[in-house]
């Protein structure tokens with residue numbers, strides 16, 4: 151069973167039933183899932199969670215789905231690794247990496263899709279659809295295949311090859327649209343109003359989709375021994391993930407899983423070529439001005455972010471900051487993480503690492519803080535970003551002397 155009391159408007163607080171609804175009829179505010187926290191508190195404990203499945207479904211009491219292990223994709227409970235070598239380079243002795251490249255389709259989107267697809271199935275939908283910058287496409291196609299549902303995935307036509315292949319392989323319908331993500335999203339919003347029998351994971355069932363991101367906060371707290379870090383750095387596309395990580399930390403306290411009210415500073419990371427939320431933060435504005443994206447971080451290239459204002463508000467109210475980084479810095483970020491921690495991230499991960507570096511150098515992140523960065527997608531999805539900047543050390547003839555000559559003086563011998 152679930153503990154959902156309904157959907158609640160984030161602006162005016164009006165209540166709605168837990169159906170495929172996403173905006174308030176009165177004020178057009180976004181709807182959010184609301185729970186009976188007292189009932190959850192009475193039914194969960196650290197011990198009951200710790201013996202649960204090693205996936206996001208160990209937190210099913212805090213998720214808006216009735217069943218338990220809904221699709222068994224193995225999503226979530228990804229490694230939280232101590233990043234000693236990266237931390238040493240940056241002067242951060244207590245740095246951690248939440249490695250979400252380890253999810254079934256290689257990105258954090260498996261979390262939001264696991265939840266929204268399970269809910270869509272519960273609500274009786276047969277067709278699952280989405281507008282995607284790539285990773286969502288992979289996750290929707292894979293989960294639909296496993297659930298035996300028909301999928302309809304819309305992407306901008308200029309996506310990375312790997313993201314197209316790793317969506318198309320699952321056999322659903324893949325529609326490449328001649329336009330950028332914001333064009334794709336607009337088309338999908340129009341289609342949603344024509345086809346109320348399709349579950350668009352990030353449109354009409356968005357309230358459930360968004361809840362999936364809370365599991366990042368739940369896992370980090372549990373993996374740190376039921377406490378929270380001082381500071382987290384979160385990549386921002388629509389701003390949903392960042393907003394929900396904050397909600398996740400709060401909920402853990404509401405249901406008695408944390409002893410103290412968490413005080414986590416939340417900072418956002420964007421690519422300079424698509425940084426509408428970071429720009430608003432830096433100029434002290436409340437309005438997010440839409441931009442036309444131009445960055446190699448395509449999974450974050452949302453020029454008109456649906457939850458941008460809430461992400462901005464969360465960063466401000468928690469005492470966090472924002473950084474935006476260039477394409478060169480993104481590539482450096484990918485390489486530093488790979489070289490120091492053995493984790494290969496996609497361009498969004500490069501944005502997060504490069505933003506971390508910037509926030510440290512600006513003093514927004516202090517050396518005495520425990521810091522968690524969210525690495526949200528696997529590097530194999532965006533290999534072309536590194537073409538030209540990584541290559542074999544040497545190319546040699548298959549001969550001992552050729553090897554010895556080419557490698558002379560290159561081995562450090564550590």
Ligand SMILES: *Cc1c(COP(=O)(O)O)cnc(C)c1O
Nearest residue numbers: 285387388389390391498526527
């Ligand atoms: C979608 C995505 C994000 C950010 O998601 P939002 O919730 O839309 O801000 C971060 N990283 C990766 C790799 C993504 O695919």
Ligand SMILES: [Zn+2]
Nearest residue numbers: 159162174177
């Ligand atoms: Zn409202």
